[in-house]
Amino acid sequence: MAIPMERLGGRALHSADNDDVEREYDRLRDLARAENDKAHQASKRSQDAFHSGDHDASQKYSRESKQHYAKRDDYNRQASDYIFRENNAQGKIDGDSIDLHGLYVEEAERILEERIRADQRRGQEHLHAIVGKGNHSNGHVQKIKPKVEEVCRELGLKYRTEENAGRIYINLQGGEPVKPGQHGGGGYGGPTGNGGQHQQQQQQQHGGQYHGGQPQQQHGNQQQNEMEEMVGKLLPKILRKLEKACCTVM
Secondary structure (H helix, E strand, O other), X not given: OOOOOOOOOOOOOOOOOOHHHHHHHHHHHHXXXXXXXXXXXXXXXXXXXXXXXXXXXXXXXXXXXXXXXXXXXXXXXXXXHHHHHHHOOEOOEOOOEEEOOOOOHHHHHHHHHHHHHHHHHOXXXXXXXEOOOOOOOHHHOOOHHHHHHHHXXXXXOOEEEOOOOOEEEEEOOOOOOOOOOOOHHHOOXXXXXXXXXXXXXXXXXXXXXXXXXXXXXXXXXXXXXXXXXXXXXXXXXXXXXXHHHHHHHO
16 A cells, blocks of 8 residues: 655644654654655666566666555554654653544544554543644645545544644544533543443432432331221221111111
């Protein structure tokens, strides 16, 4: 897959400035660009040789072009893996988030889709995708954000832009995206998070009211006992009155 040789931001490292990391990232991207240029040159030579009737030379340059493209893709893969590890290292980002800074659009698409599917298998409820605001892109246009939204639509997932315009909230379970502040300070919470515990407590409380029913049952038993006692007192009186009435008629 051809990846445009275009840098999407001023700095690839998002959470902190680290010149060593930036230099290594730029070195790998520069090597990829160089291989891309060599591939284009070899491809042009192949076409020129073909049109001139030199098919052996055409095939030779065609093989060289493919080799350079393969090296380009390898350097780009190294660069994307390297910067992704740096931006998403433990302690730099929350476990329910993914930082896509420094990635080309196609790279961000691949990595995001892999992460979404992995989180869904684990039962994760949501994911925060950090896409950047486009401040360092040409024309200040966000380029990763539209691709993230496209991936969500293709996977049938609902999403929303958060108050920080550089983040997108994705509901991984197909439901509506949670509104800001709906869960208060407890966070969104997955199956093992605060939100999940709160929901479980609510379900337990509801279950106690619905299935237990002990207060209502005790109240019902008390009413039944009172009725039986009342009937026990009134029934003999009623029978005596009926007995007198029968005797009078006879």
